[in-house]
Amino acid sequence: MPIRIPDALPATAALESENIFVMTEHRAMHQDIRPLQLLLLNLMPTKITTETQILRKLSNTPLQVEVELLQMATHAAKNTAADHLEAFYTTFDAVRDRHFDGLIITGAPVEKLEFEEVDYWPELCAIMEWSKTHVHSTFHICWGAQAGIYYHYGVPKHALPEKAFGVFSHDLVKRTSPLVRGFDDRFWAPHSRFTEVRATDIEAHPDLELIAVSDEAGVYVAKSTDSSNFFVFGHPEYDRETLRAEYDRDVARGEARALPAHYFPGDDPAAAPEATWFSHAQLLYTNWLNYYVYQTTPYDITRAGEKEGADEHGHRSEA
Structure with a gap:
């Protein structure tokens, strides 16, 4: 099934060139199903x-997903054209009264x-704070993950002695x-970050669980x-x-930077990098969408964000 995004978004052409099924807004409007409503901050x-x-990751599932793009109203973006932001992005004030199946914070x-x-x-x-009552499930990435786990659960970040930079091996906990x-x-x-959240802090919190860690890169x-x-x-x-x-x-x-670890074959920056993470990355997004959004979100979108209790598999019970 396709991902639904604005017809003129630059990503549309890139995804279609990769034979990814992208549904135009016009075609989606004539289908009698409720797509998942996702907000990408x-x-x-x-x-x-x-x-x-x-x-790209959200598109490769059997689900129809409608994605809206969100920017910060209190920050001036310097690296993206103003006409792109005006055409494709909204602000929090415009969506604060709505509900979403999923939110991604980059x-x-x-x-x-x-x-x-x-x-x-x-x-x-x-x-x-709004996501607690208006979003069914939120997926935080890198600094967004550090910010989210700090805001919601009080888990601090810590400076690393040097940047965690490269592709690292991980084990499932x-x-x-x-x-x-x-x-x-x-x-x-x-990984590409200067700070970390520690496994011991997560394991000590009764409302959190650790899923995967790296000996080199941490949580x-x-x-x-x-x-x-x-x-x-x-x-x-x-x-x-x-x-x-x-x-x-x-x-x-002019920054002193070591080569990304485990990235260039033979640590030769002239060599083509080896992509060793694509399959797991796709599974991560697909599993989140399937098990924790699609299978558990209420059909009535206005109920998204209601807290009815959930087991460890994301299955919610009615209140």
Whole structure:
């Protein structure tokens, strides 16, 4: 089944060129089914790139998904054309009275700042508070995951001695979680961050559970026990060349940066990177959409966000 996005969004052409089924708004309007309503809060500076990466993962499921793009009203985006933001993005004030099956909050290059020092932190807090009653399940990525687990559960972030940068091997802590159904016992995922959330803090919190960790990169996936919040501290959506682009950018700025770990064959930056994380990344998004959004969200979208209790598999019982 397709993903439904605006006809003129730049990601449309990119996804169609990959033979991904993208449904036009016109065609979707003539289908008598309720698609999943997802809101993507894009905090990344390269918004078009991030849109395309995440939409690619959301599209490869049997579900029809309608995605709306959200930007921060209290932050001026400098790396995306104003006409793109005007055409495709909305603001929180425009959606605060609506309900959504799912919310995705991306990362942002602000890890070195304290949360309260980020200029849009009050607005982000308002959105995360709103999500408690208006969103069925929220998927947080990288800094977005650190911000979410701090806001909702008080788990702090800690500075790393050096940037976690590269593709790292991970082990499953909770193999029975439907979120990682189909995963190998050990799998690879990209990380790119200066801070971390510690496994001991997550394990000590009664409302959180640890799903996957890396000996080198630390915590990768955690979730709330009621399945309302998911925290992914890496970047499973990254393309093959994303880490190379970040490395080249940092070097061009004069920053001392080690090569991304386990990324270039033979640590040769002239070599084509090996993509070792694509299959698990797709499963992660697909499993979240299927088990924790589609199968458990109420058909009446206005009830999305109601807390009726859930078991560890995301199955909710009626109040």
